[in-house]
Amino acid sequence: MAAPFPPTSRYAAIEVAMYEDTEGRRSPYLRRRFIPQPESFALLTEHEVTEGDRLDNITATHLGDPEQFWRIADANRAMRPDDLMEVGRRLRITLPAGIPGVADA
Template structure:
């Protein structure tokens, strides 16, 4: 059973599991989320990180939602958002997995 996360959450499609502890309590937890390979994401554009950039502002600009920073993390194989904010590095800004780009996107 999937918990009630918003559709835009990285956890929206992740199911729960239960664990019975030694003292008889039931613990409900989210199953592990596996990040698909970045090659599965249709590229929208690139973004070169400049002084003062913040990932929430970058995703607000390109994706229309600052809380979608996790999509940029996934597309760039980053575990931690701050790892992406290296001045001069190029970020892949992509569509979510399974959403096709137009033509040569």
């Protein structure tokens, strides 16, 4: 069963499984999502975090959609997006997983 999430969601490709308890009650749940290896993403640019930056604003500027913050988290191997907002940190802004970049672009 496909996950009931929009295609832009980090959970869109995650399978919905079914748990059945000892009394026969069934409960749907999402299978575990693993963070992809950042090296597998094609780099678009980098962004250096400055005082007052917010991840949703960075995402809106570079990816056009503030709700895609999870793509920046994945590209920078972050489980918690707030961990990315250290002043001076260089964030990798990448293409989505599975989309190859253009060499020497």
